[in-house]
Amino acid sequence: MNKKKRLAENGMLISILASVVSIIFGLIFGFVLLFILNPAKAGIGINAMLTTGFASLDQFGKVLYQSAPLMLCGLSVGFAFKTGLFNIGASGQYTIGAFCALLGGIAWQLPWWACLILACIGGGIWGIFPGLFKALFNVNEVITSIMFNWIGMFLVNFLMANMPILLASAWGASNSDRTAALSAANPGAIIPKGGLDKILGNSSWINISVFIALLVALITYFILNKTTFGYELKACGYNKEASRYAGINANRNVVLSMIIAGALSGLGGGVYYLAGTVQYVLEKSILAMGFNGIPVALLANSNPIGTIFSALFISYIQVGGSAMQPNFSSEATDIIIAVIIYLAAFALLMRGLIIRLLSGKKDKEVKA
Amino acid sequence: MNILANIISLTIVFAVPLMLVALGGMYSEHSGVINLALEGIMIIGALCSCFTLQSLDRSGFGPAHPQLSMLIAILVAGVTGMAFSVLLAFAAINLKADQTIGGTALNTFAPAFAVVVTWAVQGQGLTTIQIPTWIRITQANFGLEPGDGFWDMLIFKYFYLTTPIAVILFFAAWIVMYKTRFGLRLRACGEHPQAADSVGINVYRMRYAGVLISGFLGGVGGIAYIIAIGSGFSSSVGGYGFLALAVMIFGNWKPVQILGSAVFFALFKVIAAYNSSIPFLPKLEGVKDKSSLYQMLPYVVTMIVLIFTSKSSKAPKAEGIPYDKGSR
Numbered sequence: 001m002n003k004k005k006r007l008a009e010n011g012m013l014i015s016i017l018a019s020v021v022s023i024i025f026g027l028i029f030g031f032v033l034l035f036i037l038n039p040a041k042a043g044i045g046i047n048a049m050l051t052t053g054f055a056s057l058d059q060f061g062k063v064l065y066q067s068a069p070l071m072l073c074g075l076s077v078g079f080a081f082k083t084g085l086f087n088i089g090a091s092g093q094y095t096i097g098a099f100c101a102l103l104g105g106i107a108w109q110l111p112w113w114a115c116l117i118l119a120c121i122g123g124g125i126w127g128i129f130p131g132l133f134k135a136l137f138n139v140n141e142v143i144t145s146i147m148f149n150w151i152g153m154f155l156v157n158f159l160m161a162n163m164p165i166l167l168a169s170a171w172g173a174s175n176s177d178r179t180a181a182l183s184a185a186n187p188g189a190i191i192p193k194g195g196l197d198k199i200l201g202n203s204s205w206i207n208i209s210v211f212i213a214l215l216v217a218l219i220t221y222f223i224l225n226k227t228t229f230g231y232e233l234k235a236c237g238y239n240k241e242a243s244r245y246a247g248i249n250a251n252r253n254v255v256l257s258m259i260i261a262g263a264l265s266g267l268g269g270g271v272y273y274l275a276g277t278v279q280y281v282l283e284k285s286i287l288a289m290g291f292n293g294i295p296v297a298l299l300a301n302s303n304p305i306g307t308i309f310s311a312l313f314i315s316y317i318q319v320g321g322s323a324m325q326p327n328f329s330s331e332a333t334d335i336i337i338a339v340i341i342y343l344a345a346f347a348l349l350m351r352g353l354i355i356r357l358l359s360g361k362k363d364k365e366v367k368a
Numbered sequence: 369m370n371i372l373a374n375i376i377s378l379t380i381v382f383a384v385p386l387m388l389v390a391l392g393g394m395y396s397e398h399s400g401v402i403n404l405a406l407e408g409i410m411i412i413g414a415l416c417s418c419f420t421l422q423s424l425d426r427s428g429f430g431p432a433h434p435q436l437s438m439l440i441a442i443l444v445a446g447v448t449g450m451a452f453s454v455l456l457a458f459a460a461i462n463l464k465a466d467q468t469i470g471g472t473a474l475n476t477f478a479p480a481f482a483v484v485v486t487w488a489v490q491g492q493g494l495t496t497i498q499i500p501t502w503i504r505i506t507q508a509n510f511g512l513e514p515g516d517g518f519w520d521m522l523i524f525k526y527f528y529l530t531t532p533i534a535v536i537l538f539f540a541a542w543i544v545m546y547k548t549r550f551g552l553r554l555r556a557c558g559e560h561p562q563a564a565d566s567v568g569i570n571v572y573r574m575r576y577a578g579v580l581i582s583g584f585l586g587g588v589g590g591i592a593y594i595i596a597i598g599s600g601f602s603s604s605v606g607g608y609g610f611l612a613l614a615v616m617i618f619g620n621w622k623p624v625q626i627l628g629s630a631v632f633f634a635l636f637k638v639i640a641a642y643n644s645s646i647p648f649l650p651k652l653e654g655v656k657d658k659s660s661l662y663q664m665l666p667y668v669v670t671m672i673v674l675i676f677t678s679k680s681s682k683a684p685k686a687e688g689i690p691y692d693k694g695s696r
Contacts (some may be wrong), residue, residue, distance in 0.1 A: 033481075033484070034484075035601040037484065037485065037488040038488055040475055056588060070402065084420050086466075086469070088468070088472065111682065129671075133671070133675070134672070137675055137678040137679075138678055139674050139675075140688075141676050142402075142404070142468050143613070143617065143674070144674075146610050146613065147614060147667045147670055147671055148667075148671075149610075150607060150610065150664070150667045151664055151667045151668060151671075154660040154661070154663050154664035154667075155658045155664060156659050157657060158657050158664070159655030161656040161660070162656050162657065245463075253659065261626060262372075271424055284608070285604065286389075286485070286605070286607065291472070291476065293471075294472055295476075298469065325492075326492045327482045328484060328487065328488070329484050329488075329495070329602075330485040331479070331480040331483040331484055332480070332484050333480075334476055334477075334479070334480030335484065336482045337476055337480075338473050338474070338476035338477030338480060339477070340474075341469060341473035341476055342459065342473035342474070342477070344469060344473075345463075345465035345466050345469040345470040345473060346459055346463040346464070346465035346466075346470075347460050349463055349465075
């Protein structure tokens with residue numbers, strides 16, 4: 001019984017179990033929905049989603065490649081959560097970061113690492129707004145973030161359309177609806193593969209960005225758990241009034257937290273578009289990558305180390321999702337992600353349930 | 369003159385979904401629940417409504433009774449939107465979940481669900497549901513001769529059943545909010561739920577009412593948006609649910625001001641689409657993609673307005689905070 005009690009008090013274990021339960025519920029729900037839509041193909045579909053990521057080295061390379069921006073966006077959302085802020089604006093910061101990275105790479109011919117720094121700065125600037133609006137005018141950061149998602153997207157589309165040097169048409173291609181391919185414009189701006197492609201069977205996707213993201217996750221963990229600054233941030237997240245009473249400048253921390261969160265998302269945009277495999281297409285819809293940072297952070301319970309694994313998982317099922325075609329649309333993955341977010345919304349209840357299950361009969365005995 | 373008539377009628381047809389959805393957000397927020405899921409609710413309402421229209425079209429009932437069919441489609445949109453919003457209400461009210469995360473979950477779910485279902489029903493790659501052309505109200509409905517004069521353009525170019533219904537729902541919103549016991553109680557639950565509870569108001573029930581009404585209006589707004597863009601439904605409402613949130617804030621959570629700001633935001637949308645053919649706008653020679661610039665402006669204006677109004681904000685005091693009977 002003592003052992004059970006200890007298990008029930010292990011916060012980490014409970015968080016992991018809560019995430020696993022959410023994932024299982026999500027998968028079951030997804031399967032049932034697919035079964036209703038097309039009973040004959042549901043099994044094939046869900047099998048494709050769950051096995052493709054490991055099916056070939058190339059696909060596994062893709063999982064790693066996509067996990068890097070997801071990890072960074074997840075870290076961004078999680079970092080803001082720790083300060084009690086909901087950064088739904090990761091998408092806008094990601095877009096601005098991508099724009100700054102491409103601006104540095106194509107227009108200014110900078111090397112890749114300088115472009116990544118620019119991406120951080122761009123995202124950070126975009127994070128200032130929700131932070132400042134919250135600190136100075138007490139405007140809910142969710143509202144500001146949503147507005148700045150749209151402002152960021154329209155601004156980037158507008159700027160790119162008016163900077164012909166960024167577009168593919170200036171670099172020997174015919175289309176002007178997307179940015180130039182980095183291989184044509186500035187091969188030095190492509191993030192190096194670091195020999196990883198050799199290990200992963202010449203995967204065209206992989207580069208060192210997943211290691212950059214891992215490093216950033218470790219740094220974030222260190223800042224949050226081993227520094228005074230991180231302690232102050234978390235104190236503001238738990239109780240703003242109490243931390244102010246203890247002499248912590250809560251407003252300053254809100255702004256700083258949003259800047260750092262913005263920089264993380266911006267870096268995510270940088271690593272995704274500097275891989276040399278995708279070009280930014282001038283679209284009229286918000287990029288989904290920033291939003292996918294939300295389930296990554298929620299699954300990890302905002303823990304930076306947990307974010308590594310949750311980003312890998314989300315990336316894994318997304319790569320699998322695109323293999324479900326033509327039987328099902330790849331958006332089926334998003335349905336599973338939505339269920340995971342929904343369950344995470346009442347995380348406390350889930351935890352309570354798991355604690356009760358773990359401690360088994362203990363509850364009843366205490367009551368008796 | 370015809371271009372003016374065109375701009376006015378387009379503005380109205382785009383203001384309709386914005387106003388309906390913003391009014392929906394207003395009901396929900398006055399009851400104390402932030403409804404971030406409006407975008408998703410619009411998508412679900414539009415999805416079910418478009419399928420209804422399509423099947424009515426195929427059965428022959430639609431072309432025979434166009435406006436009755438349209439009314440059915442609008443009701444389907446409202447009811448399915450309402451059903452979808454139950455998910456938010458359940459998480460936010462019964463389980464005391466974080467409302468913004470719950471809303472985000474619904475917003476992630478709706479477009480994915482719409483794509484998967486449309487794909488499964490219509491076949492691979494066919495992700496756009498076309499809406500029939502008979503839904504438009506024409507001069508013939510009133511026994512008039514078709515024409516293309518100023519008034520014909522103004523009234524009939526983009527005249528759909530959603531517009532008169534939106535007018536009715538607008539007046540209903542004003543009356544419900546300010547002239548009924550229900551409206552007063554609803555607002556009490558958003559301002560100070562403990563006080564409302566102490567005088568015998570069932571806070572949970574009022575909040576359910578607020579969210580469900582917003583679900584209904586969100587669903588109707590969804591089909592109204594699809595009618596406005598006129599190019600069929602492809603699993604998206606183009607961020608109008610979020611724009612409606614901005615309209616609601618800009619409108620200070622009050623029906624009349626929401627109507628005004630919906631028209632204002634819709635005008636920017638129309639200018640963004642037709643800026644090259646509108647004579648009195650600045651020309652901005654050599655600037656490309658002016659449409660993005662005009663589409664960005666409403667959001668920028670909302671943020672500037674928020675700076676000045678935040679001190680005297682009329683936002684419901686208790687919005688976003690789950691009501692717990694035991695807490696003090």
